[in-house]
Amino acid sequence: MTTTAPDPDSQQLPPQYTPADVEGPLYERWVERGYFTADVDSDKPPFTIVIPPPNVTGSLHMGHAFEHTLMDALVRRKRMQGYEALWLPGMDHAGIATQNVVERELAIGDISRHDLGREAFVDKVWQWKGESGGRILGQMRRLGDSVDWTRERFTMDEGLSRAVVTIFKRLYDDGLIYRAERIINWCPRCHTAISDIEVEHSDDEGELVSLRYGDGADEIVVATTRVETMLGDTGVAVHPDDERYRHLVGRQIELPLTGRLIPVVADEHVDPEFGTGAVKVTPAHDPNDFAIGQRHGLQNLSIMDEAAAITAPGPFEGLDRFEARTAVTEALRGLGRVVAEKRPYVHSVGHCSRCKTVVEPRLSLQWFVAVAPLAKAAGDAVRDGRVKINPREMEPRWFGWVDNMHDWTISRQLWWGHRIPVWYGPDGEVRVVGADEEPPTGEGWAQDPDVLDTWFSSGLWPFSTLGWPDRTRDLERFYPTSVLVTGYDILFFWVARMMMFGIYAMPEPPFPVVALHGMVRDSRGKKMSKSFGNVIDPLDWIDKYGADALRFALARGANPGSDVPMAEEWVEGARNFTNKLWNATRFALLSGATVEGDLPPADRLSYADRWILSRLATVVAEVDRAFDGDPADPSAEGFEFGEVARTLYGFAWNEVCDWYIEVSKLPINAGGPEADATRRVLGHVFDVLLRLLHPLVPFVTERLWTALTRRESVVVADWPAPDAAARDEQAERDMGRLQELVTEVRRFRSEQQIKPGVRLPAVLVPDAGSAAAELERHVPQVAALARLADLRVGDGVPDGWQEVVVAGTRVALDLSGTVDVRAERARLRKAIELATAEESSVAAKLANPSFAERAPAPVVEKTRTRQSEARAEIDRLTALLDALPAQ
């Protein structure tokens, strides 16, 4: 008997896994050893992911933990697969969001940014960035993110700022950036322009008021939800074909309260069916009206300032827009001009995505990107397959947006951000100053005070972080990135910008595939957000259950593009799983499992050994398929992290632990050459299983794998290769048979309420379908797992013994008076009922002539087998029932 001395490492594994003891030191060790640092000089193929940069202001929430888990899993697996893996970390300066946060801080001390002045304020924000950013980096370490810390970037770094200026100038020179006076979305609280996508629409209750303009024959009724804007009306529009108003077109009518005369114009845009078919036109405060005004040469009359207070001279001057709405309505009512007020009137109202203030459309001079050609290129990249969106169902969204995009307002009236690289001269000159150019000096020259939209710099992220506009070696080697992992909520905010800029500047698209994930929701399906108060700091759960548990729980719920429910129970379950892995590996170590030497040849292995190796081979293939998809099957698109997690969980727990470990105890306890073979298989199974799990649960697998193999680190171990030769159908059938036998006997015991400790004498009785020799194979295993005594293969059921029928085989048990006859009779009757129902349903199917003709032969064959099995089952059960003692 060859007993391997207990592994010294195993002595260090206590019966419970305590994540807090191992996670921190392991992470530091990984970083020190440089595992996460990508080598630009290696000859490995590159695999690159740039992190969606979190806002410096915040801290990472559950959505980040989720996203990072997915990215880390991809990166760790590729690293194991022999790629030069680069996961580039960094943060976003998040212009408006950060500025708001710092302003709010200042407001506590009753200070405004204007009190500080621009320079001091920006210094303050940098200071804030330093404090806040550190927190985020700490969180990433706790999560186990295998990012390359030597390449950390920030959107306001010098290099990235150069990229911003460079692309600005190129776009300007190409005529794709221009400055114009347009109607833009204005946030009266943030005092800045915002882009279309920074406006959130919600159905708000307002009131629709009908107003009478003009007098007598000139009278015309218009309707509005924003009464105060009438102060800025410079026309009324009707449809050209509208008979009702034809006589008025071209006439001037009087605008109430102001006494101004405004023209009636005919415009196709007006829907004659809607309301009265006449529209008041306020070109300076409504995008539609602005367009109408442009077409008919109407005056643009601004009536509000940047805080949305009325500037039109008169009694309303200085009133806030909402005060003015009431005041103007009152005044008009006094003049008898209010025809009708309809309330409530629900209509879509735009809000600032940052502060929820109602957005005011406002005419103002801003910088824009002419997106048409860029957006077209971004659309084409997906259309022609250079970029895939995963899951594919998201593509219509992409096209719908990219094909209908409005020009992008990029200037912001803020202080925190990339300052617009444009100088204005004393005589109205405009000079865009590139990265390597000197700004003009001299009397009257001044730089544009505004900064750029924060998405302008994040749009450059996949290449600015690698050194662009310089042609660095990193850029050459790691661009384009390999995949973009992000939430579907920022498909347009961010992904579209990166696509447009990447194709424009590089010109390869920045990634060949966009893997979209869903939002993390709480157990009731609510989106986690501050306003709902259901936000959980990932660190709380990491402290309590370990980073691996959190990661595994998140991964387990991840189905491409769909939202992930999250509740503490899920994490608890995942923690239990890490503990299960811990103890299972601990068992392997205590049993002397080894990874040294070749696996024994198949003929020296038990069927259980061959079975687990066969299953393992299948699992390796399934995991690869879930990660990578299947080129032959368009429905398998890959990125199925949930599938990976569920496959491995089920395999590890229900197959390795529940069956293989239990069966392996027999040879191991018995010793001998069979024990050596099983120890080697056990070692192999855990070696491979831990490597497969490492991308999802890096810490516990590292601790266990190094203990098991005594090798350096699973981080740099090879990813398991599929092993088709290990597939063994016969072993799977044998094991299936064993499981059936054991499960049926256990169920019988449980139903008979036989104590688990009682070892029943039993006999396996072969029948036509199962030879004695075949049954012999299972005797020791069945005896051990089903807790039977003196088990043997016999040729009949001894008198007075009960029997359990397992698909063709009888197991006779000596209950010696422990039988509950009534319970047994009920059990048999129920079983007969079920078998009879099965038999008749199958018979009906076979009796159907078209089934025999049309169904494939194997299906028919299978159905026939089912029928004969069902008949045999009924006969056998009936005989058993008859054999039961009368009472």
Added chain:
RNA sequence: GGGCGUGUAGCUCAGCGGAAGAGCACCCGGUUUACACCCGGGUGGUCGCAGGUUCGAACCCUGCCGCGCCCACCA
């Protein structure tokens, strides 16, 4: 108004043309020497509704109903 998705066990979700699944919850039984963060057994579903295609439908088609999300210059 357009687009996309979704409705399967009490809960959260897999399955997407050939005998209804998992995790959690629940019930029963367990000091089985890796693990009670465990082990064994069990209850629970006309797969939203109504039609259709098919030998066969949770799965394909049509229509309805419910829910969710995205887009939209509905005065």
